[in-house]
Amino acid sequence: MADQAGTSSSHLENVLEEDDDYDLIYGAESGWVEARTQCDHLASLSSDLAHIPTPNTPCNRCQHPSENWLCLCCKDVLCSRFVNKHMLEHHKQTTHCIALSYSDLSVWCFACDSYLDAQVIRQLRPVHETAYILKFGEAPPHRSVECPQLEDKQAKDMPSGS
Numbered sequence: 001m002a003d004q005a006g007t008s009s010s011h012l013e014n015v016l017e018e019d020d021d022y023d024l025i026y027g028a029e030s031g032w033v034e035a036r037t038q039c040d041h042l043a044s045l046s047s048d049l050a051h052i053p054t055p056n057t058p059c060n061r062c063q064h065p066s067e068n069w070l071c072l073c074c075k076d077v078l079c080s081r082f083v084n085k086h087m088l089e090h091h092k093q094t095t096h097c098i099a100l101s102y103s104d105l106s107v108w109c110f111a112c113d114s115y116l117d118a119q120v121i122r123q124l125r126p127v128h129e130t131a132y133i134l135k136f137g138e139a140p141p142h143r144s145v146e147c148p149q150l151e152d153k154q155a156k157d158m159p160s161g162s
Contacts (some may be wrong), residue, residue: 035117038050041097042123044073049127053077053103055135061086069099072107072127105131 052075058065059079067080069087071094078086080101087099087116097111100118107116107124115129119142132140 019143033098033115035106035115035120036109036112037117037120039098039114039121041072041109041111042121044097045123046073046075050130051077052130052134054129055131057102058085066103068102069129070100070102070110071125072100072124073095077102100131101129102135105135 005162037081049072052070057068059068059078060077062079062084064079064083067083068077069080070077071087071090074094076090076096076136078090080103081088091097091099091110095111098107099110102109105118105128107118108114108120109116115123116122119140129140132138
């Protein structure tokens with residue numbers, strides 16, 4: 001019996017070590033990521049984001065057909081860091097920092113090292129909507145967006161006796 005308890009204890013230690021390895025590889029807190037609702041790099045956006053390549057456009061460098069990103073500064077389509085890292089290289093070479101993923105239509109700012117909320121940030125809404133229509137053939141569902149700054153202003157403007 002004592003041997004079995006020791007065996008199950010060492011098995012548990014191995015499982016915990018494997019979990020630590022998993023966390024190192026995939027991130028300890030995988031799951032929901034809070035996207036930023038503002039970004040100081042929006043001035044670098046292309047002036048014509050109404051006309052963009054289709055979501056099935058391959059990487060301009062290696063022709064990889066998926067996991068591609070659209071540079072929102074120059075409209076170049078390049079593959080992700082999980083393929084051949086061409087979008088990451090593009091950012092390092094050009095300092096173009098904002099890109100849209102054709103996989104899930106998320107927007108990433110390399111300079112902020114963060115996702116951007118394309119439905120909240122006014123300058124990103126049109127390109128997000130265009131990409132959605134090109135990918136799914138219909139307009140995206142609109143979500144209600146909370147605006148704490150507006151709610152705070154409205155609360156301040158209310159008479160104190162209300």
